[in-house]
Amino acid sequence: QICVPGTMTCQTIDHIEVDTGSTGLRILADVPFTLTLPQATNGSGGPPMTECLQFADGSSYGSLRVADITLPGSGEHAANVVVQLIGDSTYPVPTGTITGQSACPGIAENSVQAFGANGILGVGPFAQDCGGGCAAPNPPLAGVYYNCASPSTCVDANASLTEQVANPVSMFTTDNNGVIVELPAVGAAGITTVSGSLVFGIGTRTNNALGMATVLPEDPNSGFITATYKGIAYAAGYIDSGSNGNFFTDSSLTQCTTATGFYCPASTMSESATLQGTTATMLAADFSVANAETLFSNASYTAFSNLAGTIPNPPPPPQAQPFDLGLPFFYGQNVFTAIEGNTVSGTMGPFFAY
Numbered sequence: 030q031i032c033v034p035g036t037m038t039c040q041t042i043d044h045i046e047v048d049t050g051s052t053g054l055r056i057l058a059d060v061p062f063t064l065t066l067p068q069a070t071n072g073s074g075g076p077p078m079t080e081c082l083q084f085a086d087g088s089s090y091g092s093l094r095v096a097d098i099t100l101p102g103s104g105e106h107a108a109n110v111v112v113q114l115i116g117d118s119t120y121p122v123p124t125g126t127i128t129g130q131s132a133c134p135g136i137a138e139n140s141v142q143a144f145g146a147n148g149i150l151g152v153g154p155f156a157q158d159c160g161g162g163c164a165a166p167n168p169p170l171a172g173v174y175y176n177c178a179s180p181s182t183c184v185d186a187n188a189s190l191t192e193q194v195a196n197p198v199s200m201f202t203t204d205n206n207g208v209i210v211e212l213p214a215v216g217a218a219g220i221t222t223v224s225g226s227l228v229f230g231i232g233t234r235t236n237n238a239l240g241m242a243t244v245l246p247e248d249p250n251s252g253f254i255t256a257t258y259k260g261i262a263y264a265a266g267y268i269d270s271g272s273n274g275n276f277f278t279d280s281s282l283t284q285c286t287t288a289t290g291f292y293c294p295a296s297t298m299s300e301s302a303t304l305q306g307t308t309a310t311m312l313a314a315d316f317s318v319a320n321a322e323t324l325f326s327n328a329s330y331t332a333f334s335n336l337a338g339t340i341p342n343p344p345p346p347p348q349a350q351p352f353d354l355g356l357p358f359f360y361g362q363n364v365f366t367a368i369e370g371n372t373v374s375g376t377m378g379p380f381f382a383y
Contacts, residue, residue, distance in 0.1 A: 030042075031054075034067065042062070045146060046146040047227055048151045049153050049364070050267055050269030050270070051082070051153050051158065052151040052195070053196060054113075054150050055148055056115065057139075058114050058115060059140050066095060066112075067095045068094060069093035077092065077093075079093060081123065081173060082158070082173075082194075083172075084135075086138075086341050089116075089138050090123070090133045090139060091117040092114050097109065097110070098112075103204075105229050108200070110197050111192065111194050113194050120183065121180065122137060130182075130183060131185050133172055135342075150197070152197075152227070153366060154367065154369055155368065156368055157193040157195055158193055158195075159173060160190070160250075163193060164189050165187045174188040196368060203230065203233060204229040206371035207231040207368050207373065208227060208228060208230075208231075208366050209226075209228040209363050209364065209365050210359050210366075211227075212360050213360065213361065215361070217319065218330070219333040220332050221330055223360070232373050239374050242363070243382060243383065244381075245304055245381045246308055246379070246380045248306075248307060252379055253266055254267065256277075256302045256314070256352035257302060257304075258300070258303075259279065263349070263351065266302075267354070268358060269356075273336065273355060274336035274338050274357060275337040275355050276351070276352075277302075278340055290341060291322075291338035292338055293320045293323075294318055296320075299317050300318055302354075314358065316337070316354070318335060319335035319336065336357055340353065364381065365383065367380045367381075
């Protein structure tokens with residue numbers, strides 16, 4: 030539930046994607062979203078702000094707004110949270126054609142149809158979506174935050190931590206140090222629907238204890254861990270419920286003809302990576318890779334435990350190469366994501382654990 034701050038003027042939005050790989054609540058304007066939320070500004074009385082957020086497969090642009098948020102079931106509440114209204118028709122997508130403005134790059138995902146959900150709840154390991162890198166005295170990062178003297182003249186801008194899109198969980202009064210995604214196992218053929226839980230807090234209640242899970246501390250700046258797969262170390266590894274498959278580079282796996290970007294081996298392959306955070310602890314990540322076109326042949330199935338594909342638009346070497354353990358990795362086990370700055374069972378976040 031999203032409300033105008035300090036009021037009971039609210040709207041409930043369903044079909045929100047839960048994403049441990051991003052930060053903040055973002056709603057698609059064409060849901061339709063009917064609330065008039067106050068515009069977030071750069072400083073008190075400053076210009077309105079917008080943001081371009083790049084995902085692995087595209088980017089989303091829209092205005093920044095301020096809202097009160099209540100999560101159903103748990104009743105957890107966060108007040109005066111900076112959120113993004115993606116596809117806000119008031120603000121055209123920047124193209125970089127005016128001085129001081131960088132384009133919002135990539136494939137535009139600014140509608141419900143293009144995005145595939147009514148919104149996204151980023152419950153990743155950071156309290157803000159950009160952190161100190163976007164704040165002064167650093168120069169503004171190109172194509173992230175914008176100040177808008179008018180809707181069509183937005184220019185690259187800094188954003189302080191309090192002005193950035195925030196992880197709502199970090200703003201809860203309690204149960205604010207992380208989340209657990211709990212999903213049941215999914216069979217090899219896939220399934221039509223899956224029901225699970227998003228649990229708030231780690232070690233704060235009887236239902237969210239860390240238990241026997243192994244902790245993998247993340248790089249505190251990037252949030253990455255290292256995944257070693259078939260002898261190659263991928264330094265930009267992460268565990269991401271917002272990805273519908275596991276995505277990595279493997280030239281030995283046959284790529285699909287029609288399901289572009291996915292793997293289509295002749296028979297299901299059993300694979301394994303070794304994950305390591307910033308400590309010496311190593312943890313096996315076992316997964317399988319099935320033929321994506323075979324999986325997709327049953328149009329009623331939406332959840333797959335063995336869907337995998339290539340990394341879209343990987344950065345050029347020598348930049349760290351990604352290894353994305355997506356939603357299939359979550360099926361059948363509880364996966365913990367601890368938020369930066371919080372100590373859980375003696376380990377400072379950010380960390381993953383399972």
